[in-house]
Amino acid sequence: MEELIAQIREATGTNVGIDEAKRIIASxxxxxxxxxxxxxVDQPFNVAAETAKALFDRxxxxxxxxxxxxxxKGKKWLDEQRIQPLIISTCNNCGGRGxxxxxxxxxxxxxxxxxxxxxxxxxxxxQGYVTPETTVSRVAFLAQKGDIQGKDLLILGDxxxxxxxxxxxxxxxxxxxxxxDERIVNFINNxxxxxxxxxxxxxxxxxxPLPENILRSFDTFxxxxxxxxEALELFIGRGIAGxxxxxxxxxxxxxxxxxxxxxxRDFQKLITGKLGAVITDMITNFNEYVNWDYLLExxxxxxxxxxxxxxxxxxxxxxxxxxxxxxxxxxxEPATGKxxxxxxxxxxxxxxxxxxx
Amino acid sequence: MEELIAQIREATGTNVGIDEAKRIIASxxxxxxxxxxxxxVDQPFNVAAETAKALFDRxxxxxxxxxxxxxxKGKKWLDEQRIQPLIISTCNNCGGRGxxxxxxxxxxxxxxxxxxxxxxxxxxxxQGYVTPETTVSRVAFLAQKGDIQGKDLLILGDxxxxxxxxxxxxxxxxxxxxxxDERIVNFINNxxxxxxxxxxxxxxxxxxPLPENILRSFDTFxxxxxxxxEALELFIGRGIAGxxxxxxxxxxxxxxxxxxxxxxRDFQKLITGKLGAVITDMITNFNEYVNWDYLLExxxxxxxxxxxxxxxxxxxxxxxxxxxxxxxxxxxEPATGKxxxxxxxxxxxxxxxxxxx
Numbered sequence: 001m002e003e004l005i006a007q008i009r010e011a012t013g014t015n016v017g018i019d020e021a022k023r024i025i026a027s028x029x030x031x032x033x034x035x036x037x038x039x040x041v042d043q044p045f046n047v048a049a050e051t052a053k054a055l056f057d058r059x060x061x062x063x064x065x066x067x068x069x070x071x072x073k074g075k076k077w078l079d080e081q082r083i084q085p086l087i088i089s090t091c092n093n094c095g096g097r098g099x100x101x102x103x104x105x106x107x108x109x110x111x112x113x114x115x116x117x118x119x120x121x122x123x124x125x126x127q128g129y130v131t132p133e134t135t136v137s138r139v140a141f142l143a144q145k146g147d148i149q150g151k152d153l154l155i156l157g158d159x160x161x162x163x164x165x166x167x168x169x170x171x172x173x174x175x176x177x178x179x180x181d182e183r184i185v186n187f188i189n190n191x192x193x194x195x196x197x198x199x200x201x202x203x204x205x206x207x208x209p210l211p212e213n214i215l216r217s218f219d220t221f222x223x224x225x226x227x228x229x230e231a232l233e234l235f236i237g238r239g240i241a242g243x244x245x246x247x248x249x250x251x252x253x254x255x256x257x258x259x260x261x262x263x264x265r266d267f268q269k270l271i272t273g274k275l276g277a278v279i280t281d282m283i284t285n286f287n288e289y290v291n292w293d294y295l296l297e298x299x300x301x302x303x304x305x306x307x308x309x310x311x312x313x314x315x316x317x318x319x320x321x322x323x324x325x326x327x328x329x330x331x332x333e334p335a336t337g338k339x340x341x342x343x344x345x346x347x348x349x350x351x352x353x354x355x356x357x
Numbered sequence: 358m359e360e361l362i363a364q365i366r367e368a369t370g371t372n373v374g375i376d377e378a379k380r381i382i383a384s385x386x387x388x389x390x391x392x393x394x395x396x397x398v399d400q401p402f403n404v405a406a407e408t409a410k411a412l413f414d415r416x417x418x419x420x421x422x423x424x425x426x427x428x429x430k431g432k433k434w435l436d437e438q439r440i441q442p443l444i445i446s447t448c449n450n451c452g453g454r455g456x457x458x459x460x461x462x463x464x465x466x467x468x469x470x471x472x473x474x475x476x477x478x479x480x481x482x483x484q485g486y487v488t489p490e491t492t493v494s495r496v497a498f499l500a501q502k503g504d505i506q507g508k509d510l511l512i513l514g515d516x517x518x519x520x521x522x523x524x525x526x527x528x529x530x531x532x533x534x535x536x537x538d539e540r541i542v543n544f545i546n547n548x549x550x551x552x553x554x555x556x557x558x559x560x561x562x563x564x565x566p567l568p569e570n571i572l573r574s575f576d577t578f579x580x581x582x583x584x585x586x587e588a589l590e591l592f593i594g595r596g597i598a599g600x601x602x603x604x605x606x607x608x609x610x611x612x613x614x615x616x617x618x619x620x621x622r623d624f625q626k627l628i629t630g631k632l633g634a635v636i637t638d639m640i641t642n643f644n645e646y647v648n649w650d651y652l653l654e655x656x657x658x659x660x661x662x663x664x665x666x667x668x669x670x671x672x673x674x675x676x677x678x679x680x681x682x683x684x685x686x687x688x689x690e691p692a693t694g695k696x697x698x699x700x701x702x703x704x705x706x707x708x709x710x711x712x713x714x
Contacts, residue, residue: 023502042637084507086506087501089457089458089500089501091448091457093448094448096455143443144444145380149443150441246372247373247374261680264635269626269630277622278621280399283641284455318638325622326372
């Protein structure tokens with residue numbers, strides 16, 4: 001086991017412990033497939049991939065496409081290490097979100113129709129969009145928390161097209177989208193005009209401050225920042241700057257796929273410390289991302305499972321909800337030219353940064 | 358609205374904002390019943406109670422037993438304030454936990470039989486136990502995370518009898534309970550002996566350090582601390598001191614009923630800061646408590662709903678899971694004589710402290 005851990009640590013530059021490695025292996029055992037295990041490993045993609053490779057290098061597993069099969073030697077080793085499979089009990093009815101879509105089935109159907117010809121995810125802005133079920137679950141979550149009905153909603157980055165689902169529900173008073181990608185701005189504008197949804201869009205790079213006329217104007221913000229501490233601080237800071245004040249809420253997703261647990265702790269310290277908000281909810285694996293076209297081109301391909309396009313959506317994130325308190329500070333400084341997309345855990349290197357890294 | 362907020366603030370000594378008060382009122386509207394609304398108000402019990410009273414004082418609602426009915430004047434006021442009901446979409450299948458009990462139905466049945474004659478909750482130790490479904494959901498959650506199968510489990514305070522459900526599942530390698538209440542220690546010992554479960558018990562007040570022979574010995578701890586910063590630091594600190602090291606996990610519940618959001622933020626800063634752990638999961642309303650016998654004797658009774666024993670379980674808590682990292686420090690100092698049960702948000706004043714407060 002020590003040797004195996006040493007290999008993972010060296011190859012990934014992380015500090016993975018024995019219990020963490022055992023949890024990854026227990027996920028492989030439970031799912032039997034590399035991609036299907038990923039929502040449960042709770043570790044960066046690269047760490048999971050290297051663990052599969054380390055098992056393979058020692059003859060403990062074989063691969064068959066993306067399947068991971070333990071060999072006889074592997075089975076004996078599992079017994080010695082007392083590693084047993086995870087028992088995955090994710091609720092079938094709600095996909096583990098805890099929130100039923102029953103009251104929103106009409107919305108889901110209509111939303112799917114409207115976004116059929118949506119712009120595809122592109123590498124330049126670190127995009128990747130969630131399933132329609134996820135987007136509508138977001139509306140349901142907002143509605144359960146009272147953060148959308150009669151409320152003013154600010155969406156910072158919207159390749160998931162939450163603005164369309166939110167406006168279609170008829171619940172919000174106002175929906176404003178700030179988005180860097182002109183293709184998405186145009187798509188939202190077209191749908192909004194055709195369906196009379198009244199969505200307002202602003203084409204802006206969030207490294208610039210929020211425009212004065214939308215500061216302190218919203219009850220709720222939603223964003224999905226790139227997973228670096230810099231981006232999180234920037235996006236959530238902008239979101240908070242858009243809120244009216246205490247009791248207003250912010251929503252965003254964080255993955256394990258691109259952030260190890262040290263970074264998660266840094267995020268949590270940042271949110272509750274410098275940013276001064278409280279974390280009220282965290283829903284594990286809430287956000288299910290549709291596999292993006294450029295996936296296999298951008299990841300390593302040194303073991304068989306990584307050369308097989310996944311047959312299911314594997315990229316998930318935990319949905320955070322935060323609330324602003326009386327003493328929460330407001331930041332809206334420019335961060336022009338700042339690198340916000342890439343750090344050591346990044347799964348995908350954006351066009352401009354790939355060479356350097 | 359300002360007057361109403363002022364009354365709530367003055368009567369409760371809190372800093373409730375307009376959006377927070379609106380969320381409480383939106384919960385009353387959605388549930389139509391004081392007790393049924395409580396899992397959704399996300400505020401201390403006393404703040405919810407005072408909000409109901411403030412609405413009543415202004416003729417905006419009437420009470421019928423524990424029902425809250427908006428008057429004509431109240432309905433007009435709701436329109437003016439743009440307050441709409443929460444849309445509660447909690448999944449029926451999993452009770453909103455996201456985890457199905459399907460694989461554990463046999464365990465649930467057997468657990469219910471074994472704990473039929475459990476000790477009742479007593480005020481002295483701030484007790485109140487969760488439903489059997491909750492206890493077995495804890496086992497399912499542990500198993501989904503790989504924190505119980507083949508693992509050594511430490512339970513700090515166990516009026517919920519998790520030790521019995523865990524041992525009955527046959528999953529853990531070792532289960533140790535540290536518990537202050539001799540009645541519970543005896544009950545667990547009796548069941549364990551009769552059913553040959555091998556649970557180890559230690560009768561100890563956690564203000565004392567953990568015994569040397571169980572330090573750094575466990576993969577997982579579970580605790581349910583009283584809701585003061587002092588108690589949280591003490592209980593979680595003890596739990597971490599019992600863990601083997603990085604990658605090991607801790608579980609505990611926190612409510613809104615007894616902790617406002619400033620205290621939640623303090624908890625989160627404590628966990629990620631001084632205690633040095635990362636929060637990996639938070640499952641809202643995971644823990645459902647059975648109404649305890651002494652409930653109505655210990656709360657205010659100045660409005661009608663508070664004089665009617667609730668017909669459903671209303672007291673919930675959010676289930677936290679944390680993980681220990683490589684740099685997480687270990688504390689095990691004595692805290693003898695320290696007040697850990699009561700602060701301004703406490704719902705129930707324990708025997709020894711009620712007079713002073």
